[in-house]
Amino acid sequence: MKSQLPNKRGVSLLNDPLLNKGTAFTDAERDALGLRGLLPPRVSTQAEQVTQALENIRGKSSDLEKYLYLGELQDRNEDLFYRVVMDNLNEMMPLVYTPTVGQGCQKYSHIFRRPRGMFLSSKDRGQFKQILQNWPSEDIRIIVVTDGERILGLGDLGANGMGIPVGKLALYTACAGLRPDQCLPITIDVGTNTQSILDDPLYLGLKQPRLRGPAYDELIEEFITASLERFPKACIQFEDFGNSNAFRLLQKYRDRICTFNDDIQGTAGVVLAGLITSLRLTGGRLADKKFLFLGAGEAGIGIGELIVSALVAEGVPEPTARKQCWFVDSKGLVVASRKDLAEHKLHFAHDHAQVTTLLEAVEALKPTALIGCSAQPQTFTETIVKAMGRINKFPVIFALSNPTSKAECTAEQAYTWTEGRAIFASGSPFPACTINGRTLTPGQGNNAYVFPGVGLGVIACEATRVTDEMFYASAKALDKLVTQEDLAKGRIFPDLQRIREVSVAIAVDVAELAFKRGLTRMKAPADIAAHVKAQMYQPDYPSCV
Numbered sequence: 001m002k003s004q005l006p007n008k009r010g011v012s013l014l015n016d017p018l019l020n021k022g023t024a025f026t027d028a029e030r031d032a033l034g035l036r037g038l039l040p041p042r043v044s045t046q047a048e049q050v051t052q053a054l055e056n057i058r059g060k061s062s063d064l065e066k067y068l069y070l071g072e073l074q075d076r077n078e079d080l081f082y083r084v085v086m087d088n089l090n091e092m093m094p095l096v097y098t099p100t101v102g103q104g105c106q107k108y109s110h111i112f113r114r115p116r117g118m119f120l121s122s123k124d125r126g127q128f129k130q131i132l133q134n135w136p137s138e139d140i141r142i143i144v145v146t147d148g149e150r151i152l153g154l155g156d157l158g159a160n161g162m163g164i165p166v167g168k169l170a171l172y173t174a175c176a177g178l179r180p181d182q183c184l185p186i187t188i189d190v191g192t193n194t195q196s197i198l199d200d201p202l203y204l205g206l207k208q209p210r211l212r213g214p215a216y217d218e219l220i221e222e223f224i225t226a227s228l229e230r231f232p233k234a235c236i237q238f239e240d241f242g243n244s245n246a247f248r249l250l251q252k253y254r255d256r257i258c259t260f261n262d263d264i265q266g267t268a269g270v271v272l273a274g275l276i277t278s279l280r281l282t283g284g285r286l287a288d289k290k291f292l293f294l295g296a297g298e299a300g301i302g303i304g305e306l307i308v309s310a311l312v313a314e315g316v317p318e319p320t321a322r323k324q325c326w327f328v329d330s331k332g333l334v335v336a337s338r339k340d341l342a343e344h345k346l347h348f349a350h351d352h353a354q355v356t357t358l359l360e361a362v363e364a365l366k367p368t369a370l371i372g373c374s375a376q377p378q379t380f381t382e383t384i385v386k387a388m389g390r391i392n393k394f395p396v397i398f399a400l401s402n403p404t405s406k407a408e409c410t411a412e413q414a415y416t417w418t419e420g421r422a423i424f425a426s427g428s429p430f431p432a433c434t435i436n437g438r439t440l441t442p443g444q445g446n447n448a449y450v451f452p453g454v455g456l457g458v459i460a461c462e463a464t465r466v467t468d469e470m471f472y473a474s475a476k477a478l479d480k481l482v483t484q485e486d487l488a489k490g491r492i493f494p495d496l497q498r499i500r501e502v503s504v505a506i507a508v509d510v511a512e513l514a515f516k517r518g519l520t521r522m523k524a525p526a527d528i529a530a531h532v533k534a535q536m537y538q539p540d541y542p543s544c545v
Contacts, residue, residue, distance in 0.1 A: 006544055010034035017078045018181055021541050024049060029544045046083060046541055053084050063100045068111060070095055071104075074170070075114055078180050082539035085174045089496050093448065096174070097167045099403030099428045102152050104167075108160035109204040116166050117185030119159065122211050122219055128226035140231035141182040141459045144168045145223070147190055149210065149242035150263075150298070153375030153406035156242070158192030159205025164240050168262070168451075176452030176503035177536025178459065184231070188223060190216060220249065228257060233521075235458050235466065237262055237451070246298045247344045258458065260466040262451045264302030267373070269450040269471035270493075271303045271398060271425075272310055273478035274443065275369060277492040278423045280482075282368070282394045287316050289324065292367035294358055294408065295374035296327040296334055296345050299400065303371065304348055309468055310475070323350055326365055332356035333364075362387050369396035372408030376401070380409035382417050389418035396423045400445055404428040411442035415490075425492060432489075440490035449493060450474045453506025460532045461511040462521040473513050474506040481505060500536075507532045 023044040074081040148161030165185030190211035238261040304325040311321035327334040388395035399408035411430035420435035425445040515524040525531040
């Protein structure tokens with residue numbers, strides 16, 4: 001909790017977003033803290049401030065303007081920002097994160113207001129240790145780091161990708177109650193290969209080609225070493241790294257430090273939860289199903305690997321489990337005879353005749369679930385979705401690519417083309433639609449259902465590692481929270497407004513697993529659930545006098 005006696009006074013107190021209460025400082029606080037005359041005379045309640053903030057947000061003419069307003073609110077009063085977001089999560093999450101954060105990243109250098117987080121660049125080689133000393137908080141517990149190479153479905157945005165770790169950490173706090181002062185967003189700027197960004201006269205990052213090879217690896221190693229020396233209890237989350245680095249960095253560090261990659265493991269957790277929940281509508285077991293992916297990058301392969309882990313846990317031999325997952329990439333079906341496969345695809349390269357199109361793959365394999373993580377919009381065509389509907393009574397259609405403009409199909413398309421029988425989920429939100437008199441509310445397969453709870457559990461138990469087993473546990477915990485009312489609406493995830501309840505359930509299961517596996521720095525408390533809840537930040541104003 002924040003100190004009841006701020007170590008700042010006057011204007012410096014008003015300029016500290018972690019301490020500032022704005023017009024909600026009481027008369028006694030204004031006298032004691034040198035604020036008299038620096039604020040309008042009337043004392044506001046936090047509820048009144050929320051009303052004012054919502055009026056401002058809803059009065060903006062575009063989502064990008066709303067995003068900018070929320071960023072400025074966060075920069076001046078974090079308690080108020082999180083109260084607004086937490087109490088209006090369904091409305092605010094698309095503004096704080098996807099899809100609007102994609103626009104924010106694309107325009108980052110043109111809309112930059114004030115710094116948030118830290119930038120470490122290849123120009124700073126050898127100085128990371130000293131630079132990290134400039135961060136004011138001592139007890140950082142979660143670092144979200146990106147090198148900007150694969151921002152959502154938008155590609156290599158370089159330093160403009162900073163909006164992603166900033167947004168992700170805002171969700172950690174809003175969705176799971178991680179303390180804002182324990183969160184640190186970092187961008188490692190190693191250049192960009194996007195020519196339009198290099199040509200932009202206002203671009204704020206390094207104007208150089210992206211660093212590769214041993215020099216890149218040495219820079220990442222310096223970052224890891226310096227970060228954990230400065231913040232020894234921190235969990236490091238890799239975010240939006242390109243395929244060429246994401247898999248190998250995860251493999252390199254996952255057994256050495258407390259780390260995970262949300263694009264690989266967090267996405268897998270929420271999608272596995274959706275697949276488990278969909279069984280309540282389709283019937284059968286996970287072991288009976290066949291999964292076809294469009295896209296064989298971080299998200300797709302990560303989901304496939306977690307599905308395999310889940311099937312193995314249910315008693316399916318690993319080779320059999322792998323053959324239930326099939327992938328189509330830019331060159332067609334991933335099969336064993338292909339000689340052009342990247343290493344991360346090899347475990348899912350099965351014996352089969354080569355087919356070049358997704359429709360051919362659907363017709364040949366007859367999958368029960370079609371999962372899109374391709375960043376290629378409108379690739380789930382009417383013909384393909386109708387084929388899934390012909391093969392399955394309740395076809396599972398997950399169009400997961402972000403932002404909304406990259407989705408493989410819309411919810412309305414999936415429902416319309418299957419006469420309302422599709423079990424649909426997407427990465428970005430879609431509105432409800434009415435098919436044959438029935439209103440269907442599409443589920444958003446948002447990573448925010450999983451990664452905040454995993455992070456809370458890891459921090460609460462001071463875990464030394466993050467394992468795939470924890471993401472399997474999170475998927476099972478998430479499935480348990482989906483109600484019959486949710487299913488009746490066509491939704492396979494809980495309402496986002498219940499996200500803190502979801503995060504607590506996941507955090508407790510993650511912490512219990514960490515204690516069971518001996519992966520913590522502390523002794524297990526008598527009541528793990530109570531211990532987890534006690535760690536959670538609440539955006540309430542403390543009394544300062």
